[in-house]
Amino acid sequence: MIRAVVTGTGSALPARRVSNAELAETVDTTDEWIVERTGIRFRHLAGPDETTATLARDAAFAAIAAAGIAADQIDLIVLATATPDQTFPATATKVQAMLGIDDCVAFDVAAVCSGFLYAVQVADAMIRTGIHRRALVIGAETFSRILDWEDRTTCVLFGDGAGAIVLEAQESAEADGRGILATRLHADGRHNGLLYVDGGPSTTGTVGKLRMKGREVFRHAVTNLASVMGESLALAGLDADTVDWLVPHQANARILDATARKLGLSPDKVIVTVDQHANTSAASVPLALDVGVRDGRVKQGDIVVLEAMGGGFTWGAAVIRF
CATH class of the missing domain: 3.40.47.10 (Thiolase/Chalcone synthase)
Structure with missing residues (x-):
């Protein structure tokens, strides 16, 4: 394959x-x-x-x-x-x-x-x-x-x-070969009003500013992220015990903690950079992954789970044998 x-x-x-x-x-x-x-x-x-x-x-x-x-x-x-x-x-x-x-x-x-x-x-x-x-x-x-x-x-x-x-x-002819093992994505446009930008070319003709209802976003994030990570691991034929590293979207330290607990992962297996970078949206997962690779934590052969949720709502996860 x-x-x-x-x-x-x-x-x-x-x-x-x-x-x-x-x-x-x-x-x-x-x-x-x-x-x-x-x-x-x-x-x-x-x-x-x-x-x-x-x-x-x-x-x-x-x-x-x-x-x-x-x-x-x-x-x-x-x-x-x-x-x-x-x-x-x-x-x-x-x-x-x-x-x-x-x-x-x-x-x-x-x-x-x-x-x-x-x-x-x-x-x-x-x-x-x-x-x-x-x-x-x-x-x-x-x-x-x-x-x-x-x-x-x-x-x-x-x-x-x-x-x-x-x-x-x-x-690779081996089931345990390196690469992306599984991905899972979702979207639910009914929640547009919870996290959005109040402008655009075809509406206001301006860029607009970010608006967010933080408590509602937090509630959806914890539930959706834990669910999609479970789905992606199941697609890969793995369970949470096999995960070496979780590289989450760096939105909020409390979301990271709550999501890891729902999945049953030790905090020691979560790569956290939100304290240094804040929420960098689409950049946050690859930024955190690069930090983990360059400081030697993420090594070849490790099972790495990436996850994120954003406005839309959209959310997803990927399982990679690094």
Whole structure:
């Protein structure tokens, strides 16, 4: 069988790192209030010369270098973002040009915080068909550009950044071979009003600002994430005891704890970066994965579960033998 194997990871963060204390100088909040409710201590905010595309480019170069390949060996780019550089063309095509790739399939996926999981499933399916050999899957965001900085309940939660992986088609006759073992995605558009941006080209003609009903989102997140992780493990023929690492969407430390408990996973098996990066939407899962790979926790052969939930609602999970 052909499997999509992760051969490289990379990430990128804006130069400016903002602490809760610095944020409290302009926003009616405190470090204690933010940490107690979210676990967040820092976030990175994009400067004038940093965009979703430039962050995606830097994460992509790091992943390509880790995979030990040349950029022009990539034949598919799937970029997940809710904050593209332009309404069109796709930010993925800008990244393609920045990488110096003359021709490859390149497009964006929009599923907000779940976007990276959606992009992983799309790339996995395209690789399994045999049409593509090497895919670059990216999650990149500049959420600071769509925040209402007068709304202390939302602006303290988010940050900017990018993460990327290289997926390579590899043939395997072994059931315990490396690669993506299973993915599972969901969406339920009835919950649009709980987490959304109040603008768009065909409605207001403006970008709009993020709006969220936090308590309702929290309740849905814990239930949906535990459920979809169970589904994806069942599809892979595994159970929670076999999981080496859970790499969750970094939205809120309390959501991470509650989800791990529902799945019966030890906190020691959860990679947490929300304290350092805040919620970077589609970038949060690949950012956290890259941290776990580069500090030596995630090793070849490990069973890794990725999960996320975002506006829409959309949610999903992937099981990977790394």
